[in-house]
Amino acid sequence: MSVCPGRLNCPHILQEGHSQWKAALKQQQEMRVKPILAKAGWGSEAIARVTTLLSMDGSREDKDMQVLEDATCLVFLQTDLPSMKIEDHGKLVDLLHKTWVKMSPCARSKAIHLEYDAPMLHCLIEAIARDSTPSLPQTPMVAPRFTKACADLLRKSWSELPETFTKEVFDRLLTEDKEVHELLSSPVVKDFQNMRKVISRFLGLLEPEAMPQFEKLAHALAVAGHGGGLRLSHIAAMKRAVVRVVTSNASKQQRESVNRAWEAFFYALGAVVAPHLMSQDRLEEIAAATSTALPVPGGGPHAAIAAVNGVALLEMSLNISALRPGSNAPPEEVMTKLREARGWLLDCIREDVNAYCGLLSSVYGQMPDKATQTAASEETEKRLWLRRAAEVPLRVAELSTGTAAECLRCKSYIKASLKGDWIAGAKLLRTASEISLKNVSINLRDMGLAAKAADFDKRLARIRDTEPPWEDLVDVTIS
Structure with missing residues (x-):
């Protein structure tokens, strides 16, 4: 007989409110666990402790409770969430945010290592950003709109890139800016795949009606990124590396147009990302950003x-x-x-x-x-x-x-x-x-x-x- 902490096979009870759910869960765990442990010779105090832990009915300061909370959240992210097929973007962000705030820093680090598809990674970034700076405005700045010609060229040039694209970007950064290379070598990039997924997600949001989502993702990336060490002074090297690698892989006839399209793409991102980083950077970081080969801040x-x-x-x-x-x-x-x-x-x-x-x-x-x-x-x-x-x-x-x-x-x-x-x-x-x-x-x-x-x-x-x-x-x- 398996016992799962924090799970309850009674959807109608879930709808009655959190307190009722907690009470029902505790009762269910007592009914399932108490006979097993009593038969094994466990005392009443030990049984009560196990029941409390399995019903998730304890203080956040309880280390054992936090370990169980972390395990439950990680299992949910890895196993349950992908099978839920939630299509509402806002609801998914809310769910991920509620999960994220329950986890310890150690569990969050493990959560970042999990595999997510591009839409789910988008939602996770927004959820992390919401927790990073709850006091800051959540409304992103406006980004410029792309013409169909520019959007089509961005997607076409992206689809033609070799699998080695992200490695080429990192190799260039290692040569040109080791600080940015080290920043992007953190676990969140995950063997270069998350960078590719995030860019792919942005490229899927270039139509005028999808641009609000583009802006929300860019804003969330700036907020979460700043918490992870991203600064405005890093943007110049990142833009230069990506644009040059993409351009170098384009045909000679299209190289100029591809370069212009990707410059436009990065400045559109910058229209949302740079204002937030500018407002959060320290004085010395603003001075460093001003000195880079990027005309922002001017x-x-x-x-x-x-x-x-x-x-x-x-x-x-x-x-x-x-x-x-x-x-x-x-x-x-x-x-x-x-x-x-x-x-x-x-x-x-x-x-x-x-x-x-x-x-x-x-x-x-x-x-x-x-x-x-x-x-x-x-x-x-x-x-x-x-x-x-x-x-x-x-x-x-x-x-x-x-x-x-x-x-x-x-x-x-x-x-x-x-x-x-x-x-x-x-x-x-x-x-x-x-x-x-x-x-x-x-x-x-x-x-x-x-x-x-x-x-x-x-x-x-x-x-x-x-x-x-x-x-x-x-x-x-x-x-």
Whole structure:
């Protein structure tokens, strides 16, 4: 007679709620186990302990209970789950997440070593990501849409790759970037197969109606990957290795088109992955990412970072100055606007990375020798991302200038010892505004619609017509 912990052959009891299920399970295990153990001469305490363990009715701190929980979860993942044939993606992610959170780190490591098909691996990545950062927004950034010509070329070139593709990628990484090679040599890659499965999964989600799933998988990969050591500075080497290996395996006639298609693919991934990594990386990691052979993060995100730090310095100066005996607190509406501006500017960092990656993807995604309809679709997508790439820096410039103007009436509050910090904050905002306005100008020019972009014209005119606050803001007289 076999005894299975945590299993109950009564589906109707499962529907009545977890507590009822636990009670029924415990009763069933007692009925099955007690006679066997009593006949073997076991005492009542030992029998009660076995019954408790088998019914999974104990504390998570109980080591024996956790071992049984781990074993049950691993058996479920390896044996039960593949046979359940659950077609609802969301339900499958929920089920995997509930299983994942029950397991110990040791069991999770073993779970990663199990064999999963591409759709199941997709769900597992989302489940792991949900557990990694439950406090972070689960909504991914938007990725650019692929034309049918680009999607077809990606799939065709992928299908023609030899079985040695992933090994070639790893060999190239071993030569070019040992840190990334070591990162990807972790158990999760599992003899190179999981990398191939994940890319295959992405390539199956290139139609416009499937792109939300593409975005969710990319976001989950970024979240789970960051928890496993993935950083923005690693993306350049990964992109270069994959694109070069795929391109080298293409025919000479198609090599240029294949290269463009895969550049577009990776920048589409980057539009979702890079903003998250940028927001989670430490300062030194952001500097390392900026130095790589990848134009992300570029001047736009760094202008927003400068603006965030500028606002924070002004806030700090006002907050500390208010602690001085006899000092007046700065107006609450000013402090509220500073806090709001800091939050919006933090959003702009991620949005600028997203916009620029999307723009690069839409540019690379313009296939040579395409039909007129395809060309029009590609141009529409490109202009959409050009507009976004102009919208974000314009917002940074507006927030920087507006925040500085709002703080003019507060400069008399500043302590003498904080004058340098106040001036530094003001100058950071000014620099951020100047960089951002230049980026707006460049992107509007590239759109070829500068004269027709009435909404941009009005907002730019508003900035031009406003008296610049910069000189007045740094002219701090300490009484």
